[in-house]
Amino acid sequence: xxxxxxxxxxxxxxxxxxxxxxxxxxxxxxxxxxxxxxxxxxxxxxxxxxxxxxxxxxxxxxxxxxxxxxxxxxxxxxxxxxxxxxxxxxxxxxxxxxxxxxxxxxxxxxxxxxxxxxxxxxxxxxxxxxxxxxxxxxxxxxxxxxxxxxxxxxxxxxxxxxxxxxxxxxxxxxxxxxxxxxxxxxxxxxxxxxxxxxxxxxx
Numbered sequence: 716x717x718x719x720x721x722x723x724x725x726x727x728x729x730x731x732x733x734x735x736x737x738x739x740x741x742x743x744x745x746x747x748x749x750x751x752x753x754x755x756x757x758x759x760x761x762x763x764x765x766x767x768x769x770x771x772x773x774x775x776x777x778x779x780x781x782x783x784x785x786x787x788x789x790x791x792x793x794x795x796x797x798x799x800x801x802x803x804x805x806x807x808x809x810x811x812x813x814x815x816x817x818x819x820x821x822x823x824x825x826x827x828x829x830x831x832x833x834x835x836x837x838x839x840x841x842x843x844x845x846x847x848x849x850x851x852x853x854x855x856x857x858x859x860x861x862x863x864x865x866x867x868x869x870x871x872x873x874x875x876x877x878x879x880x881x882x883x884x885x886x887x888x889x890x891x892x893x894x895x896x897x898x899x900x901x902x903x904x905x906x907x908x909x910x911x912x913x914x915x916x917x918x
Contacts, residue, residue, distance in 0.1 A: 754880030760829025772843035794835030798912035805905030
């Protein structure tokens with residue numbers, strides 16, 4: 716695959732990567748509530764989810780999901796339910812004062828939560844069906860082209876999401892923050908997750 720085509724592909728998917736969605740909002744929420752380490756763990760989980768999508772697409776599972784409205788909607792609503800559950804926990808923590816386990820010194824639960832957030836977002840699978848094929852040449856190695864394009868997409872996600880997470884954590888998470896302020900931050904983070912759940916539910 717020539718360099719020009721790779722650059723055009725990167726320019727095509729960049730707006731999609733930068734558009735606020737469940738993954739980006741979840742990482743932002745983690746950055747606010749748990750700091751830099753929690754944001755980076757969440758970002759790692761999201762990237763693992765994208766890697767899983769790439770493998771499923773290579774195996775043909777993505778085509779099956781896209782072709783079946785029932786499977787697609789089931790996957791989408793699982794994602795909505797999971798985001799709503801996370802939002803509920805954080806908002807309840809903000810109101811009641813009970814801490815949600817998002818502290819960077821705690822168990823790396825945000826890694827698995829990040830994975831589930833991206834895995835249950837079917838739009839990630841559709842990237843491999845609707846965009847990648849348009850940049851692939853049948854006369855060249857399909858597997859090599861798919862791996863290269865997937866690598867570009869995932870690398871952009873890792874870079875942009877990771878950078879945003881660090882910036883948000885640096886601005887919103889200080890060592891001197893008081894418990895009352897932490898509850899406000901958790902409430903904002905929960906609201907962001909609720910917003911992501913509503914957007915996903917609207918399709």
